[in-house]
Amino acid sequence: MNWLYxxxxxYLLIKRTFKRPEKFSIYWKQYxxxxxxxxxxxxxxxxxxSIFMGAVICIQSAFGFESPWIPLYAVGVSTRDIITxxxxxxxxxxxxAGKVGSNIASEIGTMRVTEQIDALEIMGINSxxxxxxxxxxxxxxxxxxxxxxxxxxxxxxxxxxxxxxGAVTPYEYIYGITYDFRPYNIVxxxxxxxxxxxxxxxxxxYHGYFTNGGALEVGRSSTKAVVYSxxxxxxxxxxxxxxxxx
Amino acid sequence: xxQVQNLSKAFGEKQIIKDISIDxxxxxxxxxxxxxxxxxxVLSKLMVGLMEPDSGxxxxxxNNFIGLNFDDKREIRKQIGMLFQxxxxxxxxxxxxxxxxxxxxxxxxxxxxKTERANVCLNRVNLVNVNKLFPAELSGGMKKxxxxxxxxxxxxxxxxxDEPNSGLDPKTSILIDNLIKEITEEFNMTTIVITHDMxxxxxxxxxxxxxxKGELWWKGNSGEILxxxxxxxxxFVYCSTFMKKVKxxx
Ligand SMILES: Nc1ncnc2c1ncn2[C@@H]1O[C@H](COP(=O)(O)OP(=O)(O)OP(=O)(O)O)[C@@H](O)[C@H]1O
Ligand SMILES: [Mg+2]
Numbered sequence: 001m002n003w004l005y006x007x008x009x010x011y012l013l014i015k016r017t018f019k020r021p022e023k024f025s026i027y028w029k030q031y032x033x034x035x036x037x038x039x040x041x042x043x044x045x046x047x048x049x050s051i052f053m054g055a056v057i058c059i060q061s062a063f064g065f066e067s068p069w070i071p072l073y074a075v076g077v078s079t080r081d082i083i084t085x086x087x088x089x090x091x092x093x094x095x096x097a098g099k100v101g102s103n104i105a106s107e108i109g110t111m112r113v114t115e116q117i118d119a120l121e122i123m124g125i126n127s128x129x130x131x132x133x134x135x136x137x138x139x140x141x142x143x144x145x146x147x148x149x150x151x152x153x154x155x156x157x158x159x160x161x162x163x164x165x166g167a168v169t170p171y172e173y174i175y176g177i178t179y180d181f182r183p184y185n186i187v188x189x190x191x192x193x194x195x196x197x198x199x200x201x202x203x204x205x206y207h208g209y210f211t212n213g214g215a216l217e218v219g220r221s222s223t224k225a226v227v228y229s230x231x232x233x234x235x236x237x238x239x240x241x242x243x244x245x246x
Numbered sequence: 247x248x249q250v251q252n253l254s255k256a257f258g259e260k261q262i263i264k265d266i267s268i269d270x271x272x273x274x275x276x277x278x279x280x281x282x283x284x285x286x287x288v289l290s291k292l293m294v295g296l297m298e299p300d301s302g303x304x305x306x307x308x309n310n311f312i313g314l315n316f317d318d319k320r321e322i323r324k325q326i327g328m329l330f331q332x333x334x335x336x337x338x339x340x341x342x343x344x345x346x347x348x349x350x351x352x353x354x355x356x357x358x359x360k361t362e363r364a365n366v367c368l369n370r371v372n373l374v375n376v377n378k379l380f381p382a383e384l385s386g387g388m389k390k391x392x393x394x395x396x397x398x399x400x401x402x403x404x405x406x407x408d409e410p411n412s413g414l415d416p417k418t419s420i421l422i423d424n425l426i427k428e429i430t431e432e433f434n435m436t437t438i439v440i441t442h443d444m445x446x447x448x449x450x451x452x453x454x455x456x457x458x459k460g461e462l463w464w465k466g467n468s469g470e471i472l473x474x475x476x477x478x479x480x481x482f483v484y485c486s487t488f489m490k491k492v493k494x495x496x
Contacts, residue, residue, distance in 0.1 A: 016316075019316075022351050022352065023350070023351050023352070026350060026351060111336075114332060114334060114337075115330045115332055115334035116334050116335070116336055116337070118291075118296050118330065118334060119328070119330060119334040119335075119336070121295075121296060121323070122294055122296070122323055122326055122328045123323065123324070123347070123348045123351065123400075124319075124320040124321075124323040124324040124348075124352070125348075125351055126316070
Protein backbone atom coordinates (compact mmCIF):
# COMPACT_ATOMS: atom_id res chain seq x y z
CA MET A 1 0.00 0.00 0.00
CA ASN A 2 2.96 2.25 0.60
CA TRP A 3 3.77 2.65 -3.06
CA LEU A 4 0.15 3.57 -3.78
CA TYR A 5 0.40 6.38 -1.24
CA UNK A 6 3.60 7.65 -2.88
CA UNK A 7 2.15 7.36 -6.33
CA UNK A 8 -0.97 9.30 -5.35
CA UNK A 9 1.04 12.04 -3.70
CA UNK A 10 3.41 12.15 -6.67
CA TYR A 11 0.49 12.43 -9.08
CA LEU A 12 -1.08 15.30 -7.12
CA LEU A 13 2.25 17.11 -6.92
CA ILE A 14 2.80 16.85 -10.68
CA LYS A 15 -0.74 18.01 -11.34
CA ARG A 16 -0.19 21.05 -9.15
CA THR A 17 3.20 21.66 -10.74
CA PHE A 18 1.68 22.21 -14.16
CA LYS A 19 -0.97 24.70 -13.14
CA ARG A 20 -0.99 28.01 -14.97
CA PRO A 21 2.01 30.14 -13.89
CA GLU A 22 1.34 33.30 -11.88
CA LYS A 23 3.58 35.22 -14.23
CA PHE A 24 4.98 33.75 -17.38
CA SER A 25 8.11 35.90 -17.61
CA ILE A 26 9.42 34.79 -14.21
CA TYR A 27 8.90 31.13 -15.01
CA TRP A 28 10.59 31.64 -18.36
CA LYS A 29 13.64 33.16 -16.67
CA GLN A 30 13.73 30.22 -14.31
CA TYR A 31 13.45 27.82 -17.25
CA UNK A 32 16.43 29.40 -19.01
CA UNK A 33 18.46 29.31 -15.79
CA UNK A 34 17.67 25.64 -15.29
CA UNK A 35 18.58 24.78 -18.88
CA UNK A 36 21.95 26.28 -18.12
CA UNK A 37 22.41 24.60 -14.76
CA UNK A 38 20.96 21.15 -15.55
CA UNK A 39 21.89 20.97 -19.23
CA UNK A 40 25.06 22.98 -19.85
CA UNK A 41 26.23 22.06 -16.36
CA UNK A 42 26.22 18.39 -17.34
CA UNK A 43 28.13 18.84 -20.60
CA UNK A 44 31.50 18.03 -19.07
CA UNK A 45 30.61 14.76 -17.40
CA UNK A 46 28.53 13.55 -20.36
CA UNK A 47 31.37 14.30 -22.80
CA UNK A 48 34.09 12.61 -20.80
CA UNK A 49 32.05 9.50 -20.12
CA SER A 50 30.87 9.20 -23.73
CA ILE A 51 34.33 9.47 -25.27
CA PHE A 52 35.86 6.91 -22.92
CA MET A 53 32.97 4.49 -23.05
CA GLY A 54 32.81 4.77 -26.84
CA ALA A 55 36.49 3.84 -26.98
CA VAL A 56 36.02 0.83 -24.73
CA ILE A 57 32.91 -0.35 -26.58
CA CYS A 58 34.81 -0.25 -29.89
CA ILE A 59 37.83 -2.14 -28.56
CA GLN A 60 35.63 -4.76 -26.89
CA SER A 61 33.65 -5.26 -30.10
CA ALA A 62 36.85 -5.72 -32.07
CA PHE A 63 38.07 -8.17 -29.47
CA GLY A 64 34.85 -10.18 -29.65
CA PHE A 65 34.83 -10.28 -33.43
CA GLU A 66 38.34 -11.59 -33.93
CA SER A 67 37.29 -14.20 -36.45
CA PRO A 68 38.04 -14.46 -40.18
CA TRP A 69 34.35 -15.00 -40.88
CA ILE A 70 33.20 -11.64 -39.54
CA PRO A 71 33.99 -8.57 -41.65
CA LEU A 72 35.94 -5.87 -39.86
CA TYR A 73 33.23 -3.24 -40.43
CA ALA A 74 31.03 -5.24 -38.05
CA VAL A 75 33.01 -3.54 -35.30
CA GLY A 76 31.60 -0.19 -36.48
CA VAL A 77 28.07 -1.60 -36.71
CA SER A 78 28.17 -3.07 -33.27
CA THR A 79 29.76 0.00 -31.66
CA ARG A 80 27.11 2.20 -33.23
CA ASP A 81 24.22 0.03 -32.12
CA ILE A 82 25.42 -0.33 -28.57
CA ILE A 83 26.00 3.39 -28.24
CA THR A 84 22.81 4.66 -29.86
CA UNK A 85 20.43 2.04 -28.54
CA UNK A 86 21.61 1.55 -25.02
CA UNK A 87 24.70 3.36 -23.84
CA UNK A 88 23.74 6.97 -24.60
CA UNK A 89 20.05 6.94 -23.73
CA UNK A 90 20.14 4.60 -20.75
CA UNK A 91 23.58 4.61 -19.19
CA UNK A 92 24.10 8.34 -19.64
CA UNK A 93 20.63 8.99 -18.21
CA UNK A 94 21.51 6.85 -15.21
CA UNK A 95 24.57 9.00 -14.70
CA UNK A 96 22.46 12.13 -15.07
CA ALA A 97 20.09 10.69 -12.48
CA GLY A 98 23.03 10.60 -10.11
CA LYS A 99 24.26 14.07 -10.88
CA VAL A 100 21.09 16.05 -11.57
CA GLY A 101 18.73 14.00 -9.37
CA SER A 102 20.72 14.44 -6.19
CA ASN A 103 21.22 18.09 -6.99
CA ILE A 104 17.49 18.74 -7.44
CA ALA A 105 16.46 16.76 -4.38
CA SER A 106 18.94 18.45 -2.10
CA GLU A 107 18.17 21.92 -3.41
CA ILE A 108 14.41 21.56 -3.01
CA GLY A 109 14.81 19.58 0.22
CA THR A 110 16.91 22.35 1.74
CA MET A 111 14.31 24.90 0.73
CA ARG A 112 11.70 22.75 2.44
CA VAL A 113 13.49 22.34 5.77
CA THR A 114 14.51 26.01 5.94
CA GLU A 115 10.86 27.01 5.34
CA GLN A 116 11.63 28.72 2.03
CA ILE A 117 8.86 26.69 0.41
CA ASP A 118 6.47 27.83 3.12
CA ALA A 119 7.55 31.40 2.44
CA LEU A 120 6.67 30.97 -1.24
CA GLU A 121 3.29 29.53 -0.35
CA ILE A 122 2.51 32.41 2.01
CA MET A 123 3.21 34.87 -0.78
CA GLY A 124 0.49 33.10 -2.74
CA ILE A 125 2.95 31.47 -5.11
CA ASN A 126 2.41 27.90 -6.30
CA SER A 127 5.71 26.63 -4.89
CA UNK A 128 5.73 23.37 -6.81
CA UNK A 129 5.00 25.16 -10.07
CA UNK A 130 7.71 27.72 -9.53
CA UNK A 131 10.35 25.29 -8.30
CA UNK A 132 9.63 22.10 -10.21
CA UNK A 133 8.04 22.91 -13.57
CA UNK A 134 11.04 24.85 -14.95
CA UNK A 135 13.36 22.01 -13.93
CA UNK A 136 11.28 19.32 -15.62
CA UNK A 137 10.86 21.35 -18.79
CA UNK A 138 14.53 22.33 -18.87
CA UNK A 139 15.60 18.70 -18.54
CA UNK A 140 13.17 17.55 -21.19
CA UNK A 141 14.60 20.20 -23.50
CA UNK A 142 18.28 19.71 -22.76
CA UNK A 143 18.76 16.00 -22.05
CA UNK A 144 17.87 14.83 -25.59
CA UNK A 145 20.48 17.26 -26.92
CA UNK A 146 23.00 15.91 -24.44
CA UNK A 147 22.18 12.37 -25.50
CA UNK A 148 22.63 13.15 -29.20
CA UNK A 149 25.94 14.78 -28.37
CA UNK A 150 26.86 11.74 -26.31
CA UNK A 151 26.19 9.51 -29.32
CA UNK A 152 28.49 11.56 -31.52
CA UNK A 153 31.22 11.70 -28.91
CA UNK A 154 30.92 7.99 -28.22
CA UNK A 155 31.34 7.16 -31.88
CA UNK A 156 34.20 9.62 -32.08
CA UNK A 157 35.95 8.07 -29.08
CA UNK A 158 35.54 4.65 -30.65
CA UNK A 159 37.02 5.90 -33.89
CA UNK A 160 40.06 7.55 -32.38
CA UNK A 161 40.97 4.79 -29.99
CA UNK A 162 39.90 1.93 -32.26
CA UNK A 163 42.09 3.24 -35.05
CA UNK A 164 44.99 4.13 -32.79
CA UNK A 165 44.92 0.66 -31.22
CA GLY A 166 44.81 -0.90 -34.66
CA ALA A 167 41.50 -2.63 -33.89
CA VAL A 168 39.83 -1.23 -36.97
CA THR A 169 40.72 0.86 -40.01
CA PRO A 170 39.16 4.31 -40.51
CA TYR A 171 37.42 3.21 -43.68
CA GLU A 172 35.83 0.12 -42.16
CA TYR A 173 34.77 1.95 -39.03
CA ILE A 174 33.02 4.70 -40.99
CA TYR A 175 31.51 2.13 -43.32
CA GLY A 176 30.33 0.14 -40.32
CA ILE A 177 28.69 3.00 -38.47
CA THR A 178 26.75 4.04 -41.57
CA TYR A 179 25.92 0.52 -42.69
CA ASP A 180 22.20 -0.28 -42.62
CA PHE A 181 21.53 2.80 -40.51
CA ARG A 182 17.95 2.94 -39.22
CA PRO A 183 16.68 6.38 -38.21
CA TYR A 184 13.97 4.63 -36.18
CA ASN A 185 16.65 3.57 -33.68
CA ILE A 186 17.37 7.22 -33.00
CA VAL A 187 13.66 7.89 -32.53
CA UNK A 188 13.57 5.02 -30.06
CA UNK A 189 16.57 6.43 -28.20
CA UNK A 190 15.04 9.89 -28.05
CA UNK A 191 11.67 8.63 -26.82
CA UNK A 192 13.51 6.88 -24.03
CA UNK A 193 15.45 10.03 -23.23
CA UNK A 194 12.32 12.18 -23.01
CA UNK A 195 10.73 9.76 -20.60
CA UNK A 196 13.89 9.34 -18.53
CA UNK A 197 14.36 13.13 -18.29
CA UNK A 198 10.87 13.43 -16.90
CA UNK A 199 11.46 10.59 -14.46
CA UNK A 200 14.76 11.96 -13.19
CA UNK A 201 13.53 15.49 -12.55
CA UNK A 202 10.04 14.73 -11.29
CA UNK A 203 10.99 11.86 -9.00
CA UNK A 204 13.91 13.81 -7.53
CA UNK A 205 11.78 16.90 -7.08
CA TYR A 206 9.15 14.76 -5.37
CA HIS A 207 11.64 13.43 -2.85
CA GLY A 208 13.04 16.89 -2.20
CA TYR A 209 9.63 18.54 -1.91
CA PHE A 210 8.37 16.11 0.72
CA THR A 211 11.48 16.15 2.88
CA ASN A 212 10.67 16.68 6.51
CA GLY A 213 13.09 17.20 9.31
CA GLY A 214 16.55 18.70 8.97
CA ALA A 215 19.86 18.42 7.17
CA LEU A 216 20.04 14.69 7.75
CA GLU A 217 16.76 14.12 5.97
CA VAL A 218 17.89 16.27 3.05
CA GLY A 219 20.75 13.85 2.54
CA ARG A 220 18.38 10.93 2.80
CA SER A 221 16.00 12.47 0.24
CA SER A 222 18.79 13.00 -2.18
CA THR A 223 19.87 9.36 -1.90
CA LYS A 224 16.28 8.23 -2.37
CA ALA A 225 15.95 10.48 -5.41
CA VAL A 226 18.89 8.79 -7.11
CA VAL A 227 17.90 5.26 -6.14
CA TYR A 228 14.26 5.55 -7.16
CA SER A 229 14.86 7.42 -10.39
CA UNK A 230 17.49 4.83 -11.37
CA UNK A 231 15.16 1.94 -10.64
CA UNK A 232 12.36 3.60 -12.59
CA UNK A 233 14.70 4.25 -15.51
CA UNK A 234 15.65 0.57 -15.63
CA UNK A 235 12.02 -0.49 -15.37
CA UNK A 236 10.81 1.89 -18.07
CA UNK A 237 13.76 0.92 -20.24
CA UNK A 238 12.36 -2.61 -20.41
CA UNK A 239 8.79 -1.43 -20.97
CA UNK A 240 9.62 1.08 -23.72
CA UNK A 241 11.96 -1.34 -25.46
CA UNK A 242 9.27 -3.99 -25.43
CA UNK A 243 6.76 -1.56 -26.91
CA UNK A 244 8.98 0.09 -29.51
CA UNK A 245 11.36 -2.61 -30.65
CA UNK A 246 9.40 -5.83 -30.59
CA UNK B 247 -9.72 41.22 11.83
CA UNK B 248 -8.86 37.55 12.03
CA GLN B 249 -11.03 35.22 14.06
CA VAL B 250 -9.85 31.82 15.14
CA GLN B 251 -12.70 29.58 16.26
CA ASN B 252 -12.35 26.26 18.06
CA LEU B 253 -9.10 25.41 16.34
CA SER B 254 -7.58 22.01 17.19
CA LYS B 255 -4.61 20.12 15.88
CA ALA B 256 -2.94 16.87 16.89
CA PHE B 257 0.24 15.26 15.59
CA GLY B 258 -0.39 11.57 16.00
CA GLU B 259 -1.37 11.03 19.61
CA LYS B 260 -0.11 14.42 20.73
CA GLN B 261 -2.77 17.14 20.93
CA ILE B 262 -0.78 20.32 20.20
CA ILE B 263 -3.57 22.88 19.81
CA LYS B 264 -6.64 22.43 21.98
CA ASP B 265 -9.84 24.18 20.96
CA ILE B 266 -8.42 27.68 20.72
CA SER B 267 -10.66 30.66 19.92
CA ILE B 268 -9.20 34.16 19.65
CA ASP B 269 -10.19 37.38 17.90
CA UNK B 270 -7.20 39.26 16.51
CA UNK B 271 -8.05 42.94 16.31
CA UNK B 272 -7.40 45.16 13.32
CA UNK B 273 -4.96 48.05 13.71
CA UNK B 274 -3.58 46.54 16.91
CA UNK B 275 -0.59 44.42 17.84
CA UNK B 276 -1.99 41.10 19.01
CA UNK B 277 0.55 39.09 20.93
CA UNK B 278 0.76 35.37 21.41
CA UNK B 279 3.08 34.38 24.23
CA UNK B 280 3.86 31.09 25.84
CA UNK B 281 6.65 28.75 26.73
CA UNK B 282 8.82 27.10 24.16
CA UNK B 283 6.91 24.17 22.69
CA UNK B 284 3.50 25.42 23.79
CA UNK B 285 2.26 25.48 20.18
CA UNK B 286 2.63 29.12 19.13
CA UNK B 287 4.30 28.42 15.79
CA VAL B 288 1.88 25.62 15.03
CA LEU B 289 -1.05 27.95 15.76
CA SER B 290 0.29 30.56 13.34
CA LYS B 291 0.90 27.93 10.65
CA LEU B 292 -2.64 26.66 11.03
CA MET B 293 -3.90 30.19 10.57
CA VAL B 294 -2.09 30.76 7.28
CA GLY B 295 -2.77 27.28 5.94
CA LEU B 296 0.74 25.83 6.10
CA MET B 297 -0.78 23.11 8.25
CA GLU B 298 -4.33 21.78 8.10
CA PRO B 299 -6.27 21.90 11.39
CA ASP B 300 -8.25 18.87 12.55
CA SER B 301 -11.21 21.11 13.27
CA GLY B 302 -12.12 24.76 13.65
CA UNK B 303 -12.27 27.91 11.55
CA UNK B 304 -9.92 30.75 10.68
CA UNK B 305 -11.90 33.73 9.44
CA UNK B 306 -10.23 36.62 7.60
CA UNK B 307 -12.59 39.58 7.60
CA UNK B 308 -15.59 37.31 7.27
CA ASN B 309 -14.12 34.65 4.93
CA ASN B 310 -13.37 31.23 6.37
CA PHE B 311 -9.90 30.32 5.10
CA ILE B 312 -10.08 26.65 6.02
CA GLY B 313 -11.37 24.53 3.17
CA LEU B 314 -10.85 27.12 0.44
CA ASN B 315 -9.25 25.87 -2.76
CA PHE B 316 -5.76 26.95 -3.79
CA ASP B 317 -6.83 29.90 -5.93
CA ASP B 318 -9.13 31.38 -3.30
CA LYS B 319 -6.48 30.88 -0.65
CA ARG B 320 -4.04 32.74 -2.86
CA GLU B 321 -6.23 35.84 -2.87
CA ILE B 322 -6.09 35.96 0.93
CA ARG B 323 -2.43 35.00 1.10
CA LYS B 324 -1.41 37.88 -1.13
CA GLN B 325 -2.56 40.09 1.72
CA ILE B 326 -0.54 38.23 4.34
CA GLY B 327 3.02 39.13 5.24
CA MET B 328 4.88 36.61 7.33
CA LEU B 329 8.15 36.68 9.17
CA PHE B 330 9.32 33.13 9.87
CA GLN B 331 11.05 32.12 13.06
CA UNK B 332 14.10 31.05 11.05
CA UNK B 333 13.95 33.91 8.54
CA UNK B 334 13.27 31.65 5.53
CA UNK B 335 15.04 33.98 3.12
CA UNK B 336 15.56 32.58 -0.38
CA UNK B 337 19.25 31.83 -0.29
CA UNK B 338 19.71 31.79 -4.05
CA UNK B 339 18.61 35.44 -4.22
CA UNK B 340 20.17 38.69 -3.04
CA UNK B 341 18.54 40.72 -0.29
CA UNK B 342 16.92 43.01 -2.80
CA UNK B 343 15.66 40.13 -4.95
CA UNK B 344 14.20 38.55 -1.83
CA UNK B 345 12.22 41.67 -1.04
CA UNK B 346 10.99 42.41 -4.54
CA UNK B 347 10.17 38.80 -5.38
CA UNK B 348 6.45 39.01 -4.55
CA UNK B 349 6.31 42.36 -6.36
CA UNK B 350 7.80 40.81 -9.50
CA UNK B 351 5.37 37.95 -9.30
CA UNK B 352 2.16 39.87 -8.72
CA UNK B 353 2.65 43.43 -9.93
CA UNK B 354 3.85 45.13 -13.09
CA UNK B 355 6.25 47.51 -11.37
CA UNK B 356 9.36 48.55 -13.31
CA UNK B 357 12.81 47.51 -12.09
CA UNK B 358 13.39 51.01 -10.76
CA UNK B 359 10.12 51.13 -8.85
CA LYS B 360 10.91 47.77 -7.31
CA THR B 361 14.37 48.88 -6.23
CA GLU B 362 12.85 51.99 -4.67
CA ARG B 363 10.29 49.90 -2.83
CA ALA B 364 13.05 47.59 -1.59
CA ASN B 365 15.01 50.56 -0.32
CA VAL B 366 11.97 51.96 1.48
CA CYS B 367 11.42 48.62 3.20
CA LEU B 368 15.11 48.21 4.07
CA ASN B 369 15.28 51.72 5.46
CA ARG B 370 12.38 50.97 7.74
CA VAL B 371 14.35 48.15 9.33
CA ASN B 372 17.50 50.28 9.51
CA LEU B 373 19.47 48.44 6.87
CA VAL B 374 21.48 50.22 4.19
CA ASN B 375 23.86 49.02 1.48
CA VAL B 376 22.92 45.38 1.80
CA ASN B 377 20.88 45.16 -1.43
CA LYS B 378 23.41 43.07 -3.29
CA LEU B 379 24.40 40.73 -0.46
CA PHE B 380 23.22 37.13 -0.23
CA PRO B 381 21.51 35.82 2.93
CA ALA B 382 24.59 33.73 3.73
CA GLU B 383 26.56 36.97 4.05
CA LEU B 384 24.26 38.48 6.70
CA SER B 385 24.32 38.23 10.47
CA GLY B 386 21.40 36.54 12.24
CA GLY B 387 19.84 39.84 13.24
CA MET B 388 20.21 41.26 9.74
CA LYS B 389 18.43 38.20 8.33
CA LYS B 390 15.54 38.85 10.71
CA UNK B 391 15.33 42.41 9.56
CA UNK B 392 15.42 41.47 5.89
CA UNK B 393 12.65 38.97 6.72
CA UNK B 394 10.54 41.80 8.07
CA UNK B 395 11.35 44.00 5.09
CA UNK B 396 10.18 41.21 2.80
CA UNK B 397 7.03 40.66 4.84
CA UNK B 398 5.97 44.29 4.50
CA UNK B 399 6.96 44.71 0.85
CA UNK B 400 3.45 44.04 -0.45
CA UNK B 401 1.74 46.29 2.12
CA UNK B 402 -0.05 43.36 3.72
CA UNK B 403 -3.35 43.62 5.53
CA UNK B 404 -2.34 40.87 7.92
CA UNK B 405 1.13 40.61 9.39
CA UNK B 406 2.46 37.52 11.20
CA UNK B 407 5.76 37.78 13.02
CA ASP B 408 7.17 34.65 14.62
CA GLU B 409 9.76 35.79 17.18
CA PRO B 410 10.69 39.03 15.42
CA ASN B 411 13.35 39.91 17.96
CA SER B 412 14.91 36.68 19.08
CA GLY B 413 18.63 36.93 18.42
CA LEU B 414 18.66 40.72 18.27
CA ASP B 415 20.46 43.06 20.63
CA PRO B 416 18.15 45.03 22.99
CA LYS B 417 18.44 48.22 20.98
CA THR B 418 17.61 46.70 17.59
CA SER B 419 14.99 44.64 19.30
CA ILE B 420 13.13 47.71 20.49
CA LEU B 421 13.57 49.31 17.12
CA ILE B 422 11.93 46.32 15.43
CA ASP B 423 9.15 46.26 18.01
CA ASN B 424 8.40 49.90 17.45
CA LEU B 425 8.54 49.44 13.70
CA ILE B 426 5.94 46.70 13.93
CA LYS B 427 3.74 48.88 16.08
CA GLU B 428 4.15 51.87 13.75
CA ILE B 429 3.28 50.07 10.53
CA THR B 430 0.41 48.29 12.21
CA GLU B 431 -1.18 51.60 13.10
CA GLU B 432 -0.15 53.40 9.94
CA PHE B 433 -1.62 50.79 7.57
CA ASN B 434 -4.34 49.60 9.93
CA MET B 435 -3.01 46.04 9.74
CA THR B 436 -4.06 43.09 11.82
CA THR B 437 -0.74 42.16 13.35
CA ILE B 438 0.07 38.99 15.23
CA VAL B 439 3.37 38.81 17.06
CA ILE B 440 4.58 35.56 18.55
CA THR B 441 7.19 36.03 21.20
CA HIS B 442 8.51 34.97 24.55
CA ASP B 443 10.13 38.30 25.15
CA MET B 444 8.34 40.15 27.98
CA UNK B 445 9.94 43.40 26.83
CA UNK B 446 8.05 43.29 23.55
CA UNK B 447 4.89 42.35 25.35
CA UNK B 448 5.07 45.42 27.55
CA UNK B 449 6.48 47.66 24.83
CA UNK B 450 3.99 47.09 22.02
CA UNK B 451 1.36 44.55 23.08
CA UNK B 452 -2.19 45.83 22.70
CA UNK B 453 -3.84 42.47 23.28
CA UNK B 454 -2.07 39.52 24.81
CA UNK B 455 -2.96 35.87 24.47
CA UNK B 456 -1.13 33.43 26.70
CA UNK B 457 -0.93 29.88 25.35
CA UNK B 458 -0.18 27.13 27.82
CA LYS B 459 0.28 23.55 26.64
CA GLY B 460 -1.82 24.17 23.56
CA GLU B 461 -4.67 25.94 25.33
CA LEU B 462 -5.62 29.59 25.42
CA TRP B 463 -4.92 30.06 29.11
CA TRP B 464 -5.39 33.77 29.60
CA LYS B 465 -6.01 36.95 27.65
CA GLY B 466 -5.78 40.61 28.52
CA ASN B 467 -3.63 43.68 27.97
CA SER B 468 -0.11 44.57 28.97
CA GLY B 469 -1.15 46.28 32.20
CA GLU B 470 -3.18 43.29 33.29
CA ILE B 471 -0.54 40.69 32.60
CA LEU B 472 1.78 42.19 35.21
CA UNK B 473 -0.89 42.19 37.87
CA UNK B 474 -2.82 39.00 37.28
CA UNK B 475 -2.58 36.34 39.94
CA UNK B 476 -2.83 33.47 37.46
CA UNK B 477 -0.11 31.06 38.57
CA UNK B 478 1.11 29.92 35.15
CA UNK B 479 1.41 33.51 33.95
CA UNK B 480 3.31 34.55 37.03
CA UNK B 481 5.64 31.61 36.62
CA PHE B 482 6.21 32.69 33.03
CA VAL B 483 6.51 36.44 33.51
CA TYR B 484 8.42 36.49 36.78
CA CYS B 485 10.83 33.64 36.21
CA SER B 486 13.92 35.87 36.01
CA THR B 487 15.58 37.66 38.92
CA PHE B 488 15.27 40.85 36.96
CA MET B 489 11.50 40.57 36.60
CA LYS B 490 11.17 39.56 40.25
CA LYS B 491 12.91 42.78 41.22
CA VAL B 492 10.59 44.68 38.91
CA LYS B 493 7.62 43.10 40.62
CA UNK B 494 8.82 44.09 44.06
CA UNK B 495 8.89 47.71 42.94
CA UNK B 496 5.62 47.60 41.04
N1 LIG C 1 5.44 19.04 11.96
C1 LIG C 1 5.34 18.60 13.22
N2 LIG C 1 5.15 17.28 13.47
C2 LIG C 1 5.04 16.83 14.74
N3 LIG C 1 5.10 17.60 15.84
C3 LIG C 1 5.28 18.92 15.67
C4 LIG C 1 5.41 19.49 14.35
N4 LIG C 1 5.58 20.82 14.49
C5 LIG C 1 5.56 21.06 15.81
N5 LIG C 1 5.37 19.94 16.52
C6 LIG C 1 5.27 19.83 17.99
O1 LIG C 1 4.34 20.80 18.42
C7 LIG C 1 4.75 21.38 19.63
C8 LIG C 1 4.67 22.88 19.54
O2 LIG C 1 5.62 23.34 18.61
P1 LIG C 1 5.74 24.87 18.23
O3 LIG C 1 6.78 24.96 17.18
O4 LIG C 1 4.42 25.43 17.93
O5 LIG C 1 6.29 25.52 19.58
P2 LIG C 1 6.48 27.05 19.89
O6 LIG C 1 5.46 27.42 20.90
O7 LIG C 1 6.53 27.84 18.64
O8 LIG C 1 7.91 27.02 20.59
P3 LIG C 1 9.15 28.04 20.43
O9 LIG C 1 8.86 29.17 21.31
O10 LIG C 1 10.30 27.23 20.92
O11 LIG C 1 9.25 28.40 19.00
C9 LIG C 1 6.13 20.85 19.94
O12 LIG C 1 6.00 19.89 20.96
C10 LIG C 1 6.57 20.20 18.66
O13 LIG C 1 7.30 19.02 18.95
MG1 LIG D 1 7.97 28.80 17.56
